[in-house]
Amino acid sequence: MNIFSSSTSLGAILCIVAGCETQPPAPAIPSSGVAPAVQADTTEPKQNALRVVDGLKRTISLAKAPRRIVSLTPRTTEMLFAINAQSQIVGVTTYCNYPPQAKEIEKVGGFSSESLSLERIVSLNPDLILCDGELHLSLIQELERLHMPVIAFSADSLDGLYDEIRLLGRVSGHKDQAARVVESLSGRVGAIRNVAEKLPETERVTVYYQVWGDPMIAAGPACFLGELIRLAGGRNIVEDPSCRFLNLTTEVLLDRNPDVIVSTTDQAELRNVASLRPGWNALKAVQTNRLYLLDGNLVPRLGPRLVDALEQLAHLLYPAHFAAPATAGATSESVGGAHP
Amino acid sequence: MKHPLPRLLFCGLLLLITALVSLGVGPVAISPPRILQILMSFDAESIPASETAIVWELRLPRLLLACFVGAGLGTAGAGYQGLFRNPLADPFVIGASSGAALGATLAIVSGWEGRVLGLAYVPAGSMMGALLAVTVVYQMASIGKHVPVLSLLLSGVAVSSFLDAFVSLLMYLHDERLMTIFGWLMGSLSGRGWSALSTTGPLVLLGAGVLWLQARSLDALTFGDESAAALGLQVARLRAAVVLAATLATAASVAGGGIIGFIGLIAPHMARWFVGARHGWVLPMSGLVGALLLLVADDVARCIIAPAELPVGIVTALLGSPFFLILMKSRQREWGGP
Numbered sequence: 001m002n003i004f005s006s007s008t009s010l011g012a013i014l015c016i017v018a019g020c021e022t023q024p025p026a027p028a029i030p031s032s033g034v035a036p037a038v039q040a041d042t043t044e045p046k047q048n049a050l051r052v053v054d055g056l057k058r059t060i061s062l063a064k065a066p067r068r069i070v071s072l073t074p075r076t077t078e079m080l081f082a083i084n085a086q087s088q089i090v091g092v093t094t095y096c097n098y099p100p101q102a103k104e105i106e107k108v109g110g111f112s113s114e115s116l117s118l119e120r121i122v123s124l125n126p127d128l129i130l131c132d133g134e135l136h137l138s139l140i141q142e143l144e145r146l147h148m149p150v151i152a153f154s155a156d157s158l159d160g161l162y163d164e165i166r167l168l169g170r171v172s173g174h175k176d177q178a179a180r181v182v183e184s185l186s187g188r189v190g191a192i193r194n195v196a197e198k199l200p201e202t203e204r205v206t207v208y209y210q211v212w213g214d215p216m217i218a219a220g221p222a223c224f225l226g227e228l229i230r231l232a233g234g235r236n237i238v239e240d241p242s243c244r245f246l247n248l249t250t251e252v253l254l255d256r257n258p259d260v261i262v263s264t265t266d267q268a269e270l271r272n273v274a275s276l277r278p279g280w281n282a283l284k285a286v287q288t289n290r291l292y293l294l295d296g297n298l299v300p301r302l303g304p305r306l307v308d309a310l311e312q313l314a315h316l317l318y319p320a321h322f323a324a325p326a327t328a329g330a331t332s333e334s335v336g337g338a339h340p
Numbered sequence: 341m342k343h344p345l346p347r348l349l350f351c352g353l354l355l356l357i358t359a360l361v362s363l364g365v366g367p368v369a370i371s372p373p374r375i376l377q378i379l380m381s382f383d384a385e386s387i388p389a390s391e392t393a394i395v396w397e398l399r400l401p402r403l404l405l406a407c408f409v410g411a412g413l414g415t416a417g418a419g420y421q422g423l424f425r426n427p428l429a430d431p432f433v434i435g436a437s438s439g440a441a442l443g444a445t446l447a448i449v450s451g452w453e454g455r456v457l458g459l460a461y462v463p464a465g466s467m468m469g470a471l472l473a474v475t476v477v478y479q480m481a482s483i484g485k486h487v488p489v490l491s492l493l494l495s496g497v498a499v500s501s502f503l504d505a506f507v508s509l510l511m512y513l514h515d516e517r518l519m520t521i522f523g524w525l526m527g528s529l530s531g532r533g534w535s536a537l538s539t540t541g542p543l544v545l546l547g548a549g550v551l552w553l554q555a556r557s558l559d560a561l562t563f564g565d566e567s568a569a570a571l572g573l574q575v576a577r578l579r580a581a582v583v584l585a586a587t588l589a590t591a592a593s594v595a596g597g598g599i600i601g602f603i604g605l606i607a608p609h610m611a612r613w614f615v616g617a618r619h620g621w622v623l624p625m626s627g628l629v630g631a632l633l634l635l636v637a638d639d640v641a642r643c644i645i646a647p648a649e650l651p652v653g654i655v656t657a658l659l660g661s662p663f664f665l666i667l668m669k670s671r672q673r674e675w676g677g678p
Contacts, residue, residue, distance in 0.1 A: 112515050214520045215530070215648070247648030249530065251398050254390040255368040278401065278533025282393030 020220065020243040052167055055133040055154030056140075062149060065173040066128035070108060070121055072139075075303035076130040076153055077102050079165050082181050082304040085172040091124045098297060098305070113139040122146060128171065156244070157224050158189060158231075161302050185307050189231060192314050195321055196233030205259035205317055207234035208285070211245060211300075213263070216253070218246045224302050232314040233321075234260070250279045260317060261285040266296030292316045344615035344625070351614070351628040355407065358632060362403045362639050367646030368394055401534045405596050406638045406652075407631040408537065409529070410603055412544035412593035414630020417604030418611065418623050419551045419586035422558040423579060424489055431590040431604035434496035434583070435473040438503035440594040443469020444524050445507050449514045459539050462524060463595035470591035473503060478583060485576050527600035527653030529638050540596035547589030548627055554582055555619035562617070600653045602660040603630050603637075609664070613671060633660065 051061040070091035071077040077096040080089055086101065091108045093116070106124065109116035113136050121129065126148065131140050133154025143150050151171070155164050162182045169178020207229050209219035219225035220243030221236050229236050237256040238246045261283070280286050294316075298309040311325035364372050370391055378387055378395045416431035424433070432438075447465030459467065480495040481487050511521050557578045560568045565575050593600070611625035634652070637659060641652040 110515065114512070115515060212519065215523055247645075249367065249642070249647065249649050251366055251368050251394050251642075252647040254394050254398075257390055277531055278535075279393045279397035282389045282397065 020238075020240060020247075021245045022222065022240075022242045050171060052151065052171060054151045054167075055164075056152040058152065060149060060151055062128065062171060064127075066126075066149075066171065068124065068126045069128045069130065069172070070124055070126040071096065071130045072108070072116060072121075072136060073111070073130065073132045073153065074098065075301045076164075076168070078301070078303040078305060079168050080130075080172065083165065083169050083172065083174040083177040085168070085174045085177075088172055090126060091121060111135065113137070118142055118146075122148070130168075155224075155302055156222075157227055158185075158306070160224075161304075161306065162186060165304065181304060185304060188307050189310060192310055192322070193231055196231060196314065196318075199233045199318065199321065203318070204233060204235055205290075206237050206256070207317065208237045208253060208256070208258040208261045210261060210263040216248050216250070218248055220244050220246050224306070225299070228299075228306070228310050228313055229262075231310060232317050234313075234317050250277060254279060254282060257284050259284060259288075260290045260292065262292050262294060262313065262316070264296035264299045265293045266300075344618075344621040347614050348621065348625055348628065351625065351632065355628055355632050355635070358635050359403050359407065362406075362635055363395065363399050365639050366394070366399060366642055367649075370394065397533060401537050402529055402532060402638070403635060405532050405537050405540060406529055406635045408541045408544045409593040409597040409600065410607070410630035410632070410634030411627035412540070412547065412589040412596075412630070413600065413604035413634070414607030414611070414626040414628075415544075415548040415551055415623055416586040416589040416593070417630070418608035418619070418626035419554075419558070419582050419589075420604075421608050422561065422619055422622075423582045423586075424493070425562060425564075427609065428605075430601075431586065431593070432599070432601075434492055434587075435477040435499045435503070436470040436587060436590045436594065437599045438500040438507070439469040439471070439473020439476075440466040440591070440599060441469070441507045441525055442473070442503045442510075443467070444598070445510045445521050448517055448521050448524065449510055459536065459595055463536060463539075466524075466598070467591045467595040469503075470594050471587060473499060474583065474587045478580075487576065487579055523651055524598045526651035527598035527656075528641075528649075528651040529597045530649060530651075532596060536596050540592045543592030543595075544589050547585045547587075547592065548623065550585035551582065551589070552620070552623050554578060554585070555623055558582070558619040597634075598651075598653065600634065600656055602656045602664075603634055606660060606664045607633060610667065613667070 049061045049063055050065070051059060053059050067088055068090045069080065069085070069088050071080060071089055072093055074093065074096045077089065077092050078098055080086055081099050081102065089102075089105055092102055092105045093109055093111060094107050095111050096102045096105070106120075108120040108124070116136075116139060118139070121143070129143055129148055129150045131143075131150050131152050133152035136152070140150050140152060151167075153164055155161050162185065165178050165182050165185075166175075169175045169181075209225050209229055211217045211219050211225065218238050219229070219236075220238040221227075221230065221241045223244040226236055226238070226244075237253075237258045240246075285291055294309050294312055298305045298312070308325060311322070314322040315324050364370065364375055368391075370378075374387070374391065375395055377383065378392050384392070413431050417429070420429040420431060420433055421427055423429070443465035444462050446469075447461045450461075477492065477496045477499045478487065480499065481492040483491070507521075507525075511518055514521075557568075557573055560571050560573050561575070561578065563571075568578075569575055590604075607630035608622060608626045610629045611622050614629075615621040615625045634656065637655040638652045640659065641650045641655045644650060644655075
């Protein structure tokens, strides 16, 4: 199954206008302050009303901690499990495959707005719906029309992820667990950063992170995948710091000639790339066998397990400085041997 | 009209020059002397491997592929226009594009990675799809041994919409592959190498060759089925031969570059302007014009939004339509208005 669950990377793919995508698409929903659904609630004085500002800068206030959450992205599902709020989830998507228990929760559809069943979501009688801020814009409007409380998630960095975990903790009543999760994640990230920062310039490798193979899209420094490369001590072949995703061609790739090519296991194209795509045999990374596939369930997802992916990546880039991560499920594949 | 041969040769020369220029054009700047050096393999050690790969593995096979695909579409278009005696016919008129689209989409969503006839799975799927779709259309249209033109066109339209609906359905169900499918449907020569050329090239030549052998019969057909039959022409056999040859050229072109519109429609018209109406000249000239048009369009597609590139199908429609309209306007005086 192809799990391409990150909204940010999907945005790049659906963005057919090539070149460099520098900014996330502007939210189509005006940041009109309070969501209509909850406006009615706030007219009555509620002492413990909880107010949060979501990824689309919408202010949402919830009268009580939600007991029936529908999570429409795999990463929010993973976050809820990580902060021990899984018993409050009543609906997920077919792409929510981690942890395994998530597969047993009722499904409400796939990942785009169109493939999600509004009827099924509503029939679950949710008191909170977690949506993606880019992918689910049209769905969010529908849900608002039905007075359903929605929180949109649109982080594109590790700090953004920490904020989202804390927000979910606050909303779901698992504030302490959320704080502990963030502390643990940022500690592990810090450990990688400390080593990576001290790497001598001569040892640093240039990296092409292939978000999508056809057409070819590279992760730029401004998206969270670029942040992973930077944190792991790699130098991105996309230099423009404001660039999130760059469409490019083999010709340009040959010109920039990266030391390492990284993609994810869900991007099957890369597996046989040396035999499939003309010109790639001349790439340094192919000749030195440095094509790696990160676990496709970890990486394009900006969830708690992204740090597992960071540990994998650091090990792949600098095996002499970073031990192979022991985390279960953190497997990676070398595409070595693919070239003649 | 003067003898068409010099014009044909001139167009061939123009194609050769354009091809040489195309070799030097791209998002990565490589100087003409350096390109010459790479082509001659002269002092190869001093050239970065990446530049050699860009010229040999990317640009050269691609520009040759553009020529063959353009030629295939142009010739097939001329063949169909002659067969249907209708200037609106193009290579996709009896279902080839819809069949190809469905074949390619199926290949993309199946994720199958085998190779057929030296083709990767998507081109192979598209070629099979095109051939199958036209076969079905032809079978549906035939009444005994007779295949009326009108029923051929109608069953083409019906089968096409049926297949298009399947493509839409697959795109909807596999929205995670949407971009790849969409990119393919728009037509692109990106990422094709020598292997694509080794399949597309010979099949296009074969299809175009068979079509050319029917040139005199196609000329006879311009007077209508009955007159042609009175001249001793076996219309049913001719129709089958033209459909088969044109479909082969179309399917091979589609395998090479996806569904590239417009070339197959306008190349025969331009060819007729240059060399008159006789198919013996129109068919090869359509091939040359098609090759030239697609080559130029692909150069634009490769460079205009570097470091990325456009699907060439967008360029052919975007530049081709106005270009064609301007040419048409300038010719209207010769036709004599009301």
